[in-house]
Amino acid sequence: MSRRFEVWAPDGLGEVRPGDDLAVVVGDLLDGDMSCGDLNDGDLHDGDVLAEGDVVVVTSKIVSKAEGRVLAAADREQAITDETVRVVATRERPDGPPLRIVENRLGLVMAAAGVDASNTPDGTVLLLPVDPDASAARLRDALRARFGIDRLGVVVTDTAGRAWRDALVDIAIGAAGVAVVDDLRGGVDAHGRPLHVTVTAVVDEIAAASELVRGKAAGRPVAVVRGLGEHVPSGWTPDGGGARTLVRASESDLFREGTTEAYTRGYADAAGGRPPAP
Amino acid sequence: MSRRFEVWAPDGLGEVRPGDDLAVVVGDLLDGDMSCGDLNDGDLHDGDVLAEGDVVVVTSKIVSKAEGRVLAAADREQAITDETVRVVATRERPDGPPLRIVENRLGLVMAAAGVDASNTPDGTVLLLPVDPDASAARLRDALRARFGIDRLGVVVTDTAGRAWRDALVDIAIGAAGVAVVDDLRGGVDAHGRPLHVTVTAVVDEIAAASELVRGKAAGRPVAVVRGLGEHVPSGWTPDGGGARTLVRASESDLFREGTTEAYTRGYADAAGGRPPAP
Numbered sequence: 001m002s003r004r005f006e007v008w009a010p011d012g013l014g015e016v017r018p019g020d021d022l023a024v025v026v027g028d029l030l031d032g033d034m035s036c037g038d039l040n041d042g043d044l045h046d047g048d049v050l051a052e053g054d055v056v057v058v059t060s061k062i063v064s065k066a067e068g069r070v071l072a073a074a075d076r077e078q079a080i081t082d083e084t085v086r087v088v089a090t091r092e093r094p095d096g097p098p099l100r101i102v103e104n105r106l107g108l109v110m111a112a113a114g115v116d117a118s119n120t121p122d123g124t125v126l127l128l129p130v131d132p133d134a135s136a137a138r139l140r141d142a143l144r145a146r147f148g149i150d151r152l153g154v155v156v157t158d159t160a161g162r163a164w165r166d167a168l169v170d171i172a173i174g175a176a177g178v179a180v181v182d183d184l185r186g187g188v189d190a191h192g193r194p195l196h197v198t199v200t201a202v203v204d205e206i207a208a209a210s211e212l213v214r215g216k217a218a219g220r221p222v223a224v225v226r227g228l229g230e231h232v233p234s235g236w237t238p239d240g241g242g243a244r245t246l247v248r249a250s251e252s253d254l255f256r257e258g259t260t261e262a263y264t265r266g267y268a269d270a271a272g273g274r275p276p277a278p
Numbered sequence: 279m280s281r282r283f284e285v286w287a288p289d290g291l292g293e294v295r296p297g298d299d300l301a302v303v304v305g306d307l308l309d310g311d312m313s314c315g316d317l318n319d320g321d322l323h324d325g326d327v328l329a330e331g332d333v334v335v336v337t338s339k340i341v342s343k344a345e346g347r348v349l350a351a352a353d354r355e356q357a358i359t360d361e362t363v364r365v366v367a368t369r370e371r372p373d374g375p376p377l378r379i380v381e382n383r384l385g386l387v388m389a390a391a392g393v394d395a396s397n398t399p400d401g402t403v404l405l406l407p408v409d410p411d412a413s414a415a416r417l418r419d420a421l422r423a424r425f426g427i428d429r430l431g432v433v434v435t436d437t438a439g440r441a442w443r444d445a446l447v448d449i450a451i452g453a454a455g456v457a458v459v460d461d462l463r464g465g466v467d468a469h470g471r472p473l474h475v476t477v478t479a480v481v482d483e484i485a486a487a488s489e490l491v492r493g494k495a496a497g498r499p500v501a502v503v504r505g506l507g508e509h510v511p512s513g514w515t516p517d518g519g520g521a522r523t524l525v526r527a528s529e530s531d532l533f534r535e536g537t538t539e540a541y542t543r544g545y546a547d548a549a550g551g552r553p554p555a556p
Contacts, residue, residue, distance in 0.1 A: 002311055003491040003498060006284035033280055089532040101532065109442040122469060159478075163441040163533035164387040165449070166526045167459045167479035169486070181445045187495050200437075200489065201445035208447070209487035211478065212506055213281040217465050220281060228490055248444045254367040254379065255441035257537040266544030266554065276544065 005227025008033075009213040009220040016221075018068035022135075023142030025066070026058060026222055030147075053229020055153035055178055056143060057210040059221040060128055061119060063135045063156055063174070069127040076117060076125050083113035083127060086250065089258025101161075101258070106132065107247035108173060111161055118216075132156045132174025133242030140176040153178030153225075153232045156243070157207040159216075163255055170211035172203035175243040179203075179231045202231050203243055283505025286311075287491040287498040294499075296346035300413075301420030303344065304336060304500055308425075331507020333431035333456055334421060335488040337499040338406055339397060341413045341434055341452070347405040354395060354403050361391035361405060364528065367536025379439075379536070384410065385525035386451060389439055396494075410434040410452025411520030418454040431456030431503075431510045434521070435485040437494075441533055448489035450481035453521040457481075457509040480509050481521055 010033035016025055030049050050056070064070075071079050077097055084102040088109055091099045104113040106128060116126040129135045133156075140154040156174030172180075185198040210223035250256040257265070267276040288311035294303055308327045328334070342348075349357050355375055362380040366387055369377045382391040384406060394404040407413045411434075418432040434452030450458075463476040488501035528534040535543070545554040 001290075002286040002288040003493070003496075004284060004286035005491055006282060007487075008280045008282035010280040012279075091532060119469065164526055164531060165479065165482070165524050167477045167482070167524060169479050169482050171443070182493075184494055198494075199445045200494065201443065201447050202490070204443070204445070204447050205486040205490050208483040209285075209490065212480070212483050212487065213283055215281070215460075216462055216476075216478065218281075246443050246445060248442055253442060254369060254536045254538070255533045257540075258532045259535040259537075259540040260532070262535075262537040262540035263544035263547075266541035266546075267548040268544075269541075269554065270545040270548035270552075274548075276547065 003227075005225060007209055007213050007223055007225050009210070009215075009223040011218075011220060013062075013219060013221060016062045016065040018065065018070060020066045021142075022058070022063060022066040023139050023146070025062070026056065026139065027143060027146045029222055030056075030224065050143065050147045050149050050152065050224065051226060052149055052151045053226070053232045054149070055155055055206055055225040055228060055232060056139070057155045057157060057206060057214075057223040057225060058139065059214065060114075060132060060156050060158040060173055061116060061126060062221045063129045063132065063139075064116075064126045065120075067129055067135065069129060070120070070124045071127065073117065073123045073125050076115060079115045079125055079127060080113045083115055087261075088256070089261055103250060104128065106173065107244065107250075108158075108160070110158075114158060128158065129156065129174065133176065133238070133244050134174075136174040136176035136242065137238045151177070151229065151232045151234050151236075155203050155206050155210070157210065159211075170207040172201075172207040172243040172246070175203045176238060177232060177236045178206070179233065180241060180243060180245055182231065201246055202228075204246065281505075283503060285487055285491050285501055285503050287488070287493075287501040289496075289498060291340075291497060291499060294340045294343040296343065296348060298344045299420075300336070300341060300344040301417050301424070303340075304334065304417065305421060305424045307500055308334075308502065328421065328425045328427050328430065328502065329504060330427055330429045331504070331510045332427070333433055333484055333503040333506060333510060334417070335433045335435060335484060335492075335501040335503060336417065337492065338392075338410060338434050338436040338451055339394060339404060340499045341407045341410065341417075342394075342404045343398075345407055345413065347407060348398070348402045349405065351395065351401045351403050354393060357393045357403055357405060358391045361393055365539075366534070367539055381528060382406065384451065385522065385528075386436075386438070388436075392436060406436065407434065407452065411454065411516070411522055412452075414452040414454035414520065415516045429455070429507065429510045429512050429514075433481050433484050433488075435488065437489075448485040450479075450485040450521040450524070453481045454516060455510060455514045456484070457511065458519060458521060458523055460509065479524055480506075482524065 136154040364381040
């Protein structure tokens with residue numbers, strides 16, 4: 001026996017525009033994904049467009065586009081400032097304005113506050129959804145109704161940098177209908193000893209997995225994950241258990257401020273406000 | 279059309295012991311995974327134990343066990359100290375020794391330096407492999423020979439915490455035969471504009487995906503990923519392109535030191551060595 005899941009991302013989604021009904025756009029895409037019907041392995045991918053326990057993953061980009069979170073590109077630096085709750089770290093760049101890593105309205109620590117200027121119409125930038133967990137819940141409601149599914153999860157992704165590691169991975173910034181974490185605390189290992197590694201960020205791992213078939217340049221902003229139904233409970237309600245719960249409170253974050261920023265603040269506190277020599 | 283991949287993790291691996299030949303253990307597990315032969319969807323999961331373009335994912339835990347990286351548990355704090363190249367941040371804990379987030383020999387920033395005390399025989403702890411990229415390359419060589427595969431990837435995973443986000447995800451600490459990143463720099467989006475989000479950490483996303491079927495307590499430390507063959511090149515050689523390349527150099531890391539540690543250092547530098555008041 002083996003545990004198994006699969007992920008697919010249909011081609012063919014056109015441009016999403018402000019005011020589009022995202023549930024209709026995504027539902028039509030999934031309905032029209034003929035490769036589903038071609039397959040019959042008697043196991044996971046059984047020809048249903050959506051099945052009980054599936055998770056639909058969408059990029060925050062198409063959520064933002066449908067929700068009209070578009071600004072004129074001339075305002076990009078101002079948009080970053082407006083989205084910023086707290087500056088975490090900055091770095092000068094020779095070829096443009098400084099890189100700003102900030103905590104944004106959603107509590108997410110991200111470069112440029114998550115303000116996006118790729119894959120958007122010329123002359124515009126895109127802000128993150130106002131409330132990605134609520135966006136996920138709305139999309140879930142509509143897809144459940146359309147496809148007659150009880151247990152359905154929705155994850156909204158974005159792409160993020162990391163401390164200590166180069167390159168980017170997708171994370172979940174919104175989630176509905178799916179357990180955000182797998183909490184193994186209180187469990188034991190194969191030797192009967194308490195498990196130390198205990199809380200897994202399931203929706204972040206789903207986001208990362210889906211990125212592998214969605215791609216950045218490929219026009220596949222929607223994916224379906226089948227086979228992880230144990231994380232998709234019946235009777236889910238939006239009780240505050242969305243992706244927002246994965247945001248670590250900055251006051252308990254050992255990395256709430258960049259190294260140089262914290263050093264400079266410490267120096268100035270001891271030196272009557274005088275900063276360290278450059 | 280859609281892009282698609284699948285991941286499966288066979289049950290039934292017994293305890294891995296020091297001196298075991300990991301390639302034999304993993305190869306026997308995959309050969310004996312009867313669920314493979316039962317499936318025939320004419321597409322991805324075609325009944326082959328391994329196919330061209332597959333990626334085999336193994337936890338660092340079984341690599342370390344096979345390589346004999348076991349120490350007496352009485353030495354856990356000393357083992358962490360010995361694995362530490364640089365202390366990044368610490369936090370006091372009421373129920374034990376302080377949490378130490380450190381940079382270890384491999385350049386990885388991890389709690390407890392990656393020293394592991396779960397799923398190990400009683401009275402022991404496990405160190406990370408000496409060179410996980412080399413471990414991945416050896417396993418790849420042996421599996422390619424056994425199964426007659428040219429294009430085969432191997433990823434060695436570990437579980438890691440993150441700045442700014444709660445809960446844990448799996449990352450790649452070793453890789454062979456698979457492109458570590460998908461570098462889209464120079465590419466353009468659907469509007470012909472340069473892609474800003476440009477380098478994706480493919481092997482970290484593969485590690486995260488595989489964790490979803492491996493699980494922590496389940497005794498499934500091996501997974502196979504099928505359908506991502508575009509990241510598994512022919513003619514791969516171990517030219518330094520392993521998972522080690524994802525480690526950000528600490529001197530260019532804006533979060534190379536914890537906030538409190540950096541603040542305290544700045545304060546002391548300005549105050550002639552005197553630390554800030556607690």
